[in-house]
Every structure is written in C-alpha cells, then in structure tokens.
Amino acid sequence: MAVLHTVNKSPFERNALESCLKFAAGGAAVLLIEDGVYGVLRDTSAADKVQMALDSLQLYVLGPDLSARGFDEERIIPGVKVVDYAGFVDLATEHDKVQAWL
Amino acid sequence: MSEVVKKFCYLNRKAPYGTIYAWESLEVVLIGAAFDQDVTLVFVDDGVYQLTKAQDTTAVGMKNFSPTYRTLGDYEVKHIFVDRESLQARGLNADDLVQVAWEDWETGEERENIVEVVDAGRVTEIIEASDVVFSF
Numbered sequence: 001m002a003v004l005h006t007v008n009k010s011p012f013e014r015n016a017l018e019s020c021l022k023f024a025a026g027g028a029a030v031l032l033i034e035d036g037v038y039g040v041l042r043d044t045s046a047a048d049k050v051q052m053a054l055d056s057l058q059l060y061v062l063g064p065d066l067s068a069r070g071f072d073e074e075r076i077i078p079g080v081k082v083v084d085y086a087g088f089v090d091l092a093t094e095h096d097k098v099q100a101w102l
Numbered sequence: 103m104s105e106v107v108k109k110f111c112y113l114n115r116k117a118p119y120g121t122i123y124a125w126e127s128l129e130v131v132l133i134g135a136a137f138d139q140d141v142t143l144v145f146v147d148d149g150v151y152q153l154t155k156a157q158d159t160t161a162v163g164m165k166n167f168s169p170t171y172r173t174l175g176d177y178e179v180k181h182i183f184v185d186r187e188s189l190q191a192r193g194l195n196a197d198d199l200v201q202v203a204w205e206d207w208e209t210g211e212e213r214e215n216i217v218e219v220v221d222a223g224r225v226t227e228i229i230e231a232s233d234v235v236f237s238f
Contacts, residue, residue: 010117013116041192044192067159067162068119069117069118069154069157072156
C-alpha cells in the first residue's frame with residue numbers, strides 16, 4: 001500500500017523529517033512542504049540522511065514553498081523532484097493514503 | 103527623544119513563513135524604531151533563513167516581507183549579526199543573505215552593509231551587553 005508522507009517542519013528545529021524517513025516503508029513517497037523544504041537543500045547538516053533516503057524513497061518538494069524561501073532547483077539535492085500545487089494533488093490521488101508528519 | 107537610551111536586542115530563531123514569528127519580530131522592530139533606542143538584531147538557528155535573498159512568495163499567495171529587511175537601516179537598526187555556525191549547518195554563507203545599508207542622517211556616517219557574520223562567542227557578548235532581549 002503506497003503512502004504519501006508530508007513533512008512541513010524544518011529538520012533543524014524538529015525531528016519530523018528524521019522520523020518520517022525512519023518509519024516510511026520502502027517505495028513510499030515523501031513530499032516536503034512549508035518549512036520542510038529546508039530539508040532538501042544541499043550541503044546542510046541534514047543532507048546526508050536525505051541523500052540516503054533517496055535509495056528507497058521517492059522524494060518531492062513543493063516548488064512554491066521553495067521559491068518563497070529564496071531557493072530554486074539548483075540548490076536542492078539531486079534526485080529530489082520539484083512539484084507545484086497540481087503535482088501535490090496528483091501525488092495525493094496516486095497514493096492510497098496521505099500521512100502528515102507534523 | 104527619550105532621555106534614557108537602552109540597548110535593545112532582537113533575537114530571531116525562526117524561519118520565515120512557516121510560522122508568524124519572523125513577521126511579528128519585524129513588526130515590533132519597525133514599531134520600536136519610534137522610540138530612539140540602540141537596536142541590534144541577531145539571527146541564529148533557523149532565524150538565518152529570514153535574511154535569504156530572492157524570496158518570491160507569488161505562488162504561495164503570502165506577503166513577501168523580505169524586502170523590508172533591506173530598509174532596517176532607516177529604522178534605527180545599527181547592527182545585524184548572523185551566527186556563522188547556523189549558516190554553515192544550513193549550507194549558506196554571507197553571499198546568500200540580503201545586504202542592509204545604514205546611514206546616520208545627522209552625521210552623514212554611512213555603512214554599505216551592516217549584516218555581519220559572527221561566531222557564537224560574539225553572539226553571547228551581544229546578548230550579555232543588551233539591556234533588553236526580545237525573543238522570537
């Protein structure tokens with residue numbers, strides 16, 4: 001049963017992303033939104049864990065939230081896909097359920 | 103102008119947009135400018151994200167308040183300090199941050215950019231030297 005996980009907290013302030021990556025089943029999708037988008041930036045202290053997670057999970061980031069915070073695709077870890085709001089909706093409908101890590 | 107000038111320090115630790123803290127801090131700084139105090143802003147932890155360049159909130163439909171930081175020199179803010187370790191942990195450096203110019207309209211003294219990246223020890227000194235610390 002494929003799950004879409006969402007994370008909306010900064011990995012430097014909360015452990016929501018860490019827990020999500022720890023408990024998500026292989027093959028699941030993880031979408032980073034709001035302050036969660038900081039988790040997909042390159043060269044951060046959180047980047048190694050996210051990089052490793054790409055081996056077993058599909059990672060997505062919400063583009064509008066990334067732009068709002070002053071970052072673009074060039075600053076994110078390769079392999080993470082950028083989606084817009086329509087892409088968010090697609091992901092939600094393509095998966096059996098959505099689990100939010102608040 | 104009031105007779106007693108106090109050292110005000112605004113300590114910012116939250117990223118913008120995800121919560122209201124950054125915006126509220128900025129509002130208080132702007133309002134506080136009317137009181138002619140000695141104002142210093144400090145950005146640590148996720149607070150450093152408040153100063154990133156090129157913020158564009160068009161697609162999220164929120165107010166982009168980042169241009170306001172560049173005008174803080176006109177609102178009695180003399181010093182802006184950013185914690186180096188916080189930047190490094192986030193893969194950022196001074197080039198990723200906005201610049202804030204400052205000018206004393208009485209003496210004509212000018213500084214091109216008052217944003218300074220400093221070590222943790224300096225942040226400690228700044229907080230210790232303040233009369234009042236506002237935490238956001």
